[in-house]
């Protein structure tokens with residue numbers, strides 16, 4: 164230590180020492196400030212800043228050394244070897260570049276310290292290379308301990324300088340770092356100089372390629388100018404980037420200020436660095452000092468004002484810890500009745516960015532969508548999806564003693580009401596039905612609309628009487644069956660109910676619904692307006708029906724259908740005047756199947772359109788081979804009337820066969836007139852318009868409304884065989900037949916009695932003036948090939 168101080172005090176010119184110190188301070192200040200720029204930039208820009216920084220630092224170290232060497236007078240004849248002097252400058256710049264590059268790599272304190280230590284080694288490398296350039300008639304004897312101390316001083320102080328510099332880019336830290344870097348260079352130099360002892364040796368020859376100390380001052384001035392020049396360039400670059408930064412800041416401010424989202428940026432400690440107005444509005448922090456404040460203080464203020472109901476410490480610690488761990492936090496908070504989604508996104512370099520989005524409307528829309536997806540729009544009752552979920556839940560929660568029943572409901576003849584009175588009336592009726600159902604059940608039960616006129620109920624009751632299910636079912640049948648007054652229409656609609664019980668009829672919603680549906684089918688088949696419980700055999704019957712349906716579809720392709728004909732005789736002349744076409748199914752395994760067993764299924768599945776079309780074409784074709792005065796009657800199903808192509812199908816059948824239209828008779832039932840009567844009547848008029856005749860079949864069995872006879876000028880009324888059957892035994896049947904025949908006579912409509920089986924029936928009909936008769940008395944329906952036989956033989960012989 165003494166040696167170092169002695170060297171400094173006795174062997175140096177103080178004025179030059181102060182000048183060297185000043186150059187060193189200047190270079191250190193520029194180097195520290197450039198280090199900040201380097202660390203704030205990326206990639207190539209960072210490399211440029213590191214390069215400039217190393218050039219300034221290196222020149223500073225070099226100039227400081229040689230100014231200090233000027234201050235140190237080693238004696239006459241001293242000079243500096245030029246190449247080695249220049250190499251020492253290269254070392255100073257190159258090693259500083261490595262150290263500064265390391266220090267700019269990341270935030271870690273140890274990396275920065277290591278970078279600083281490398282810069283310190285650069286100072287040492289420069290110093291000792293510079294000393295090697297010193298040429299004088301003396302030998303330099305080094306004191307190794309002091310040499311080591313000089314290297315340690317340089318590295319430790321330089322490491323400290325860089326660590327302080329990167330801690331914060333403000334004036335105090337920059338000043339402290341500049342001071343420490345100056346100390347690093349200066350302390351290293353003078354400690355190293357203390358390690359020198361010059362031993363005169365006149366034998367030593369001074370190289371020619373040396374530079375005199377006086378000339379060296381010129382080089383130092385160049386280095387000092389280099390420092391100043393680089394500082395100037397850096398300042399200009401800095402200015403330019405400051406103005407760019409300023410512009411960017413203006414842009415950023417306006418973008419942040421106009422965002423619909425709230426935004427707040429925090430540093431790693433939880434201090435507010437930046438926020439927009441939207442943030443303070445949304446989080447109810449308007450008018451509160453926020454800039455630079457710790458979040459915890461803001462929360463505590465809000466807590467004391469009653470605007471925050473959480474635990475500020477707990478919350479603050481949680482968000483700070485999450486940001487430190489690099490976790491993104493998302494939560495939804497409620498402020499002033501609005502729902503706000505907050506996302507805390509950790510940011511590079513510590514801290515986090517919080518964004519605040521008002522999702523109130525979005526949330527409401529989501530709720531609406533989810534409600535719509537699970538409720539029926541018309542009645543607002545749960546739909547099938549929600550019903551299944553609720554049934555599933557009820558099954559999960561049901562205890563052994565609980566009773567759970569699933570009801571499937573179907574309104575009877577709702578379709579006809581909808582078709583005749585229109586959809587608005589149908590909709591109003593469904594709403595009213597939904598309301599009445601709601602009144603029938605308790606708060607433990609669920610009512611749902613599964614679609615169309617299908618409703619469902621889950622009855623859930625604890626420790627209740629088993630008769631509760633039947634009681635509810637009959638109550639529903641009664642309530643739904645009460646008359647409705649809808650838009651001035653007095654309506655009556657019945658309901659059929661199928662019931663399945665859990666767990667005996669099914670353990671899951673699908674099974675229970677399927678079985679309740681099977682029971683519903685049975686309720687409908689048993690005459691509607693009633694309820695039925697599921698029974699095990701129902702499933703098998705449904706299965707058989709499904710097989711029949713599949714068979715029916717295939718039968719058309721396999722040409723398994725055949726048209727049979729039954730003669731219709733004129734009562735007065737006893738001549739065959741027409742044949743009724745009646746379809747038969749020649750099933751490959753089951754033999755001949757009667758239409759009563761497959762026509763309803765064909766109607767349900769819509770296959771009747773295809774089948775009816777085929778019968779029509781076949782019947783027209785067959786009739787062309789009969790005498791011209793013998794007509795053909797073909798049955799039309801109500802379902803065929805819903806097909807817009809009906810008229811064109813009839814025309815096509817006539818055209819294809821060449822049968823005159825007046826020889827074709829189409830038989831319809833009253834139910835055809837029930838559905839959308841205006842459209843049906845238009846079709847009937849169109850058919851009649853081109854000469855086809857229309858008969859009203861099964862008269863007396865359905866609604867038997869005489870108004871139908873007024874609504875359309877039928878060519879024929881067919882009296883149902885149930886009346887003919889009882890003609891000789893029941894007076895009322897006789898009275899009905901008499902009324903219909905006289906009605907026909909007065910309206911000029913042909914009357915045909917169906918199902919005539921006995922001579923006595925025929926005799927009565929003849930007496931009452933019935934126009935035509937049809938029945939087993941004359942012939943059963945027979946294949947087309949037997950038509951000629953039926954035509955040629957008198958009836959008595961056929962019966963026999």
Ligand SMILES: Nc1nc2c(ncn2[C@@H]2O[C@@H]3COP(=O)(O)O[C@H]4[C@@H](O)[C@H](n5cnc6c(=O)[nH]c(N)nc65)O[C@@H]4COP(=O)(O)O[C@H]3[C@H]2O)c(=O)[nH]1
Nearest residue numbers: 745746757758759778798799800918919920937938939944
């Ligand atoms: N007990 C008894 N029955 C008699 C007597 N005379 C005729 N019948 C039967 O009465 C039915 C008359 O036909 P429908 O009332 O139109 O009733 C028909 C008709 O509604 C429907 N049907 C038959 N073929 C077709 C078709 O091609 N298209 C449509 N849409 N329906 C058809 O199937 C129903 C039943 O047809 P089928 O079984 O052929 O039954 C025929 C016929 O065989 C009798 O003296 N005594």
